[in-house]
Amino acid sequence: MExxxxxxxxxxxxxxxxxxxLLEEKTTLSTAFFDETDVFQWHPGMLLDGTDLQVPFLADLVTFANPRSKYTFLNYAHIHERLMTFFFFNRFDVPRLEYNAYCQWVSQQLENCHxxxxxxxxxxxxxxxxxxxxxxxxxxxxKRVVYANHLVVGTGSTPLVPGDMAEQLNDDIIHSSVYGHHEEDIKAARVVTVVGSGQSAxxxxxxxxxxxxxHDYELSWFTRSAGFFQLEDSKVGQELFSPSYVDYFHDLPYEARKEALPLxxxxxxxxxxxxxxxxxDLLYHRSIHTNRSPALIQAAIEVDSIEKSGPRSYKLIGKQWQQQKEFSxxxxxxxxxxxxxxxxxxxLEAMKSDLVMESDKEFAVTRNAELKFKEKRSNRIFTLTNLEHGLGTSATNLGLSVERNARIVNELVGETVYQTSPGPVFQRFSEEG
Incomplete structure (x- = not known):
């Protein structure tokens, strides 16, 4: 039976x-979500002790669409008798480990998640x-076959490793996404190097x-960036993670959007x-008796390749790109x-000839994250990945994903099930009139 x-x-x-x-709680649509992992795991290789989300707990799975939902983080904390300790924790952000536990709790309650x-x-x-x-x-x-009127693609992201280095990944050369699985082995080495300048690095x-x-190892940290820069987290700056800015950004021509993204x-x-x-602070304390840094930290280093130079020994090769000097x-x-x-x-790649494309790899999307077909279909596909060029750098923001999901639910049902505006911000982004 089909x-x-x-x-x-x-x-x-x-x-x-x-x-x-959101679909389970307030609609009668028949839905099913599939994932190849055995249980929900959010970046399992980076669930490190002492690390926190970069967004407030209000950016949970549902609050921006429905603060009264039983699936809010606060309800999770209430049910698990953590509200009092969270109150005295007195912070808006939550540990990554707890965010993962919260998501697992939600996934275990949803019958539409497989x-x-x-x-x-x-x-x-x-x-x-x-x-x-x-x-x-x-x-x-x-093997099974099921059918759907509409699809939502939420396949996320995959590690980006520059050049040919992706072919060299092994137990000694890893991407940060699996760091937690290799941490003890890494600490047993004599020389350790981190490449990159973001939060994970x-x-x-x-x-x-x-x-x-x-463990007494030599430690180095290199980045291609011109420096180790701070995340823009000022209150005014963060207003660019708002639906109002997404409206503005999406209405820009493709070329203007691409120019804006690096900024x-x-x-x-x-x-x-x-x-x-x-x-x-840790570097400073460690330098008290030696007046030297306990680690080599250097920006503007572009690593082009990694060569094996002996048993469990490797040479990083590249350049200091500002000085145009060789580096190893x-x-x-x-x-x-x-x-x-x-x-x-x-x-989905195979459907490219049927889709409106903005570049060879970038699908044209509506403001509500729907793919545009050259010949309009009644059977729709929404995408939650590969959206940055269409909806801005906030496309991967956890809080805005809830507002986007509310829009998708409303589109699928054909009426306003969820309020889509959490409210205005103080900035004006477009020139009116």
Missing amino acids: QSYDVIGIGIGPFNLGLAA FGTRVENVVYEANKKRYKVELLVKGKDI AEIFYKLLHAQPE LGNLRNGVQQKTLHKIY HQTEKVVLATGYKPAIPKW
Whole structure:
């Protein structure tokens, strides 16, 4: 017997998990969300002790759409008898470990979330006006086929490793996304190097710096950026993570949007001030008796390649790009905190000829994250990944993802189920009239 749904979600990260909760709580649509992992895990390799979200707890899975929802973070804290300690914790941000536990709690309550099931292919059956979704149940090797009127793609991102270095990843050369799984082995090395300048790089460097006296390794931190810059977290600056700014940004021509994105980089790609302060304070304390830095820290270093130079020994090769001088560095372990890129499923790539494209890799999207087809379809596809060029650097912001999900729910139902405006901000972004 055929199993059909109004909506199928592909991938269950925070964005699709929040959408699953909103759909389950206030609509009668038949929905199913699939993910190949066995349980919800949010960046498991970076769930490090002492690290926090970069957004307030109000940016949970549902609050911006429905503060009365049973799936809010505050209700999670209430049910788990953590409200009093959270009150005395007296902070807006929450530990990453707790955010992951909160998301797992929500996922375990939702009957429309199915883990351990990989979406292998999607085919549009135009004559039947539906999507055929081919599934593989992991561990049992059971193949299934289900159908959907509409799709939501939430496949997230995949590690970005520059050049040929992606082919060299091994137990000694890793991406930061799996750091937690290799931490003890890394600390056992004699020489350790971190590459990158974002929040993940800074958190990993701080943990290694903190553990350095116990394990006695040489530690280095390099970045291609011109410096180790602070995340823009001023109240006025943060207003660019608002629906009002997304409205403005989306209405700009493609060329203007692409020009604006690098200028917005410090809203997302910098390091939290408190992390930079912790690093500096620890460096200062360690230098008291030697008056030397316990680690080599250098910006404007572009690592082009990594060469094996012996058993568990590697040479980083590149240049100091401002001086145009050659650079090399010997190490035993390398952590590449070099960011992420959108994970686009092959079946979606195969639909490119049917889609309106803004570039070879960038899909045209509506303000409400719907893909645009050259010939309009009644069977819609919404995407929660590869959106930065269309909705701005805030496309990956946890809080704005809830407002975006509210818009998607309203589109799918055909009426206003959720309020989509959390309220105005003080800035005006567009010239009126």
